[in-house]
Amino acid sequence: MKKLLVLALTGLSLHLLAADSDVIVDIKVDPLGFPLPIPVSVSGYSGDVDSVLRFDLSFMGFEFVSPDKARYNISKNNAAGVGALINDPLQKKSIYNKAFTGGSMRQQTHALADDIAKTLTGKPGIAQTRIAFKARATDHGAGEIYIADFDGFNAQPVTKDNVICAAPTWAGRGELLYVSYKLMGKPDILSHNLATGARKALFRQYPGSSMSPAVSPDGRRVAFIHNKAGSPDLYVSDIDGGNLKQLTTTKEDESSPCWSPDGRRICFASRQTGKAALYTISADGGSMSRLSVSAASPTEPDWSPDGKYVVFTVPGNPFKLCVVPMQGPLRGTATVLVDGEDPVWAPNSRAVMFVKNVNNRHVLTLLDVPSKQTKEIGRIMGDASQPSWAR
């Protein structure tokens, strides 16, 4: 068994030493509560492995510095496959020596990056995760659903319907829910099994339109918007479309629901006062509770998997992303992050993917929330929007 010894506890800095382990975890947090990036040096790699490893680590809580300023020195080891030797200058010894074989070189590098992140930060990595998004060739017209690696590589079309397909969301790793206008020229929510290609319209038994699906964290329920009661209201149902329940009854429209990580509440935007605001409601029904975010007309909320934050979009020229803590001293106080819209959290509750407007073209972009550093996912041609992260 591993024993822990608390060495120091000063302010927001916490030092822990594992007596039987070789990894010291030294966590400092910024005012929003995010761990500060761990300074590391990366050496010995070249080409794709070097760029992929740095790209991955930059969204998992690391910053790159010279070896003498680094908390850890990450260097290429001599093993077959993509591997790393990690030196801890404080302990003056190696603490990690692993290599990954099989798959492609990109996959090996992603696996290594995730393992390094897990080892040094304690959080699962995101380098082997997948995204879904809407893509279209031109400024208007049809949109198709695509899936890709989190960095935009290996993009594959899921639909080839040549109608509007939009708002994809993952229901587990092998299934997507999205909106398609294919059946009746109106928005219908379809479930799509990625392995078999089988599709099913979830709410075809009801007249009207269904849109903006959001799958609960346990994968058993779906929150969405339906207009069958005369205005676009928030509904929840079982994942197969059964047990439909209407949650809101406002005269104006609700939009873009998301779930709290415990699956108990749903956060969404409503125009019930005439202007957009964020609200939460129990997934089992109840009254709408306004979410204070100190920002005008917030829309498209997404609740971080660790439950601590909600990111959302605020209008302006251009539109901007904001983050608001759901706990702690800054609860209810929004911080503006960057220009963009439609943010979605990575599984590590640190990175966010969002849509950036680049010369009136929509570009999927990764954001490290604490440092506000962004990188465009340049591999995807055309117009890409509405990212959803498999988590």
Next chain:
Amino acid sequence: MKIQTLLTLALAAVISATTGCRNPKVIHTALPNMSVTGDRAAQMSDGERFRIGDQASKVAGEQVTTELANDNDLAGRDLDRAAFANQTVYFDYDRSTVRADEASKVEQVAGAFKAKGADFALLIEGHCDERGTEEYNRALGESRALRLRELLMNSGVDGKRIFTRSFGKDQPASIGHDESVWSKNRRGEFVLVLPKKFITTQNTQ
């Protein structure tokens, strides 16, 4: 609280550390040889199987406050987009209420539609300008269409004959990035749905 969270985090990190010796030997981890096929999507679409339940306008135990038109009634019918092309209603930014200076268009549609036979129907398509997120605009476009439907019903049109669709910001009337274009894209379009017998006649010719 915060410290506890950090502790948990740190604990997880320490426990997850897999290297326990002073001079760790290299650990090899073999990845599965994943073949990520590029043709998967084509197979998906070809193999798609829609399982569509029978359409029911009302489900037992459900309280439907406004009965919408049965979408199956729209299937295969021809649309006349010219009939009410001059009655397209334009909206203010981020609003679904119909402006006073646009309301007369709704009256014109109501009068002309009521003069048509009972086998005609109306389709109202709600649209938004490019500003704002996509699903927000999809909901807003539906609100605009439903608001126009409500005004038509107030003027005596049977709501069961009115279909609504939202296209959000996916189908702008014109492309551009300033108010002169945006004001033309925030709109509700009325489309005349021709009787089913028209199709039958055309099909048999």
